[in-house]
Amino acid sequence: MISLVTASKARSTLRDNVRARRLGMNLTQAGLADRSGVPLPTLRKFEQTGSISLEAFLKLLMVVGGIEEVIEATENRAEEFASIDDVLKPEPGLKRQRGRLK
Secondary structure, eight states, rough: OOOOOOOHHHHHHHHHHHHHHHHTOOHHHHHHHHHHOOOOHHHHHHHHHHHHHHHHHHHHHHHOOOOOOOHHHTSOOOOSOSSHHHSSSSOOTTTOOOOOOO
């Protein structure tokens, strides 16, 4: 599946979501850093820029929640299409129609 979300937009959204979860738990940045084991400067940089290592991000998710959803989202799923021909093949029962009037 092709996504129209850019890496920059995804990073920004993930940053905002983690920050919202932290605030929803009424945690300070220092509190989340202590609970997760992620250094406070790393957490601050993440909340400002969205830049963080995968390991630190997963540690944050273990505290604020959501790690199960990330794991589930990356599971290998059966592909709907085996080739480009499957994508381009018209659905059975549908006939192409053209309008005759200009």
